[in-house]
Amino acid sequence: MLLFPADVLRPRRVDDHFVPEAEAARELGVPYALVDHNALTSGEATRAVAKVPEGEAIYRGWMLTSDEYAAFDTALAKRGATLRTTAAQYRTAHELPGWHAALEPVTPAAEWTSGAGRAEFDEARRRLGHGPAVLRDYTKSMKHYWDEAVYIPSLTDADAAWRVASRFLELRADDFAGGFVLRRFESFTGAEVRTWWYGGECRLVGAHPDTPDTTPDGLDLAEVTPLVTALALPFITVDLVRHDDGRWRVVELGDGQVSDRPASMSASDLVALLA
Structure with a gap:
């Protein structure tokens, strides 16, 4: 199942930002449940997940600190729900010191x-x-x-x-x-591209949320792919941009659960990937 943050004012509804993904999940027959994001960030993880049933889950919501995510993971486990991305894997993806050494050849x-x-x-x-x-x-x-x-x-x-x-x-x-x-500092040219990786493979390529209508041509992941795959992280995004000398460089790696989807990317494509 997918887990979405609930609307702050209407707690039985999905937060407006994630409605397109919730609607795509409904159309594709993917179950989802709601969590209270404010409770998660206020140290009340047990209350935050009170409506989540048993089962394996992937979160699609607002950013959490590594400690907040760990509390989230623990609270879900007590309800018989398991996040596909462990707390340790989330920290590796979410914090630069967790992934930088593995990608050193392709990042500043x-x-x-x-x-x-x-x-x-x-x-x-x-x-x-x-x-x-x-x-x-x-x-x-x-x-x-x-x-x-x-x-x-x-x-x-x-x-x-x-x-x-x-x-x-x-x-x-x-x-x-x-x-x-x-x-x-390295000198880059053009817009960034956001790539979505699931199970160690690049499954979607799209624009960066800051430039949703611009997707650079000629993306080459040959050097990046084995390094990202070796990290063995379940669901991540990798943002890349072209160096002035033509090389593709990794600007950022992030946990896919809290990475924003650009407006130009179909919510159905993303949900189908996760399903």
Whole structure:
């Protein structure tokens, strides 16, 4: 079965954002149940899953932290329901340190910290070396604040780099996840493409949600596929973009359960994949 978040004001209905997928599930004969997302993010996982029956499940909903997902998994298990993606697998996909080493040949170099302290940040900065870099945390960047909270023109300018990190931390506030991640800046061209992987195979290719009407041509997954397959993750997305030199580079890997579907992708195609 699929699990969707319930509408906040109408708890017997699917959240509006996921209605197309729920309707596709109904048409395809795929059962689904509702969970209370607010309860999940408020430490009340048992209450959140009170209406979920027994069986194997795949979540399609709003993003959860790794700890929230683990509590979700535990609460479902007590009801005889099993998430196809385990808590450990979710953390691997959801947090950059979980997948970066496996995809190192096809993604920008990165160093990270285990907190928000300046000393650790400076050490990670020194390890990455020199030149420009981009900043994020384990799960998210602030790309809409590129100049003030993402782009670091020079890793050797310690104070300027820390100003960017401080602004990032201010913007992320309580949502800051894990630690700082510094990634070597690479020059890309064109729009990103979002690929959907199920059982270790790329099953759908579509636009990135930020550019739903643009899907680049000529995608080549020959180098990426064996590396992604080796991660043995049940359901993930991999976002790629073309480097200036023509190579396809992995920008992000995420758990497919909380990855947004672009408006240009058929909900039926995605649900049929999961079914």
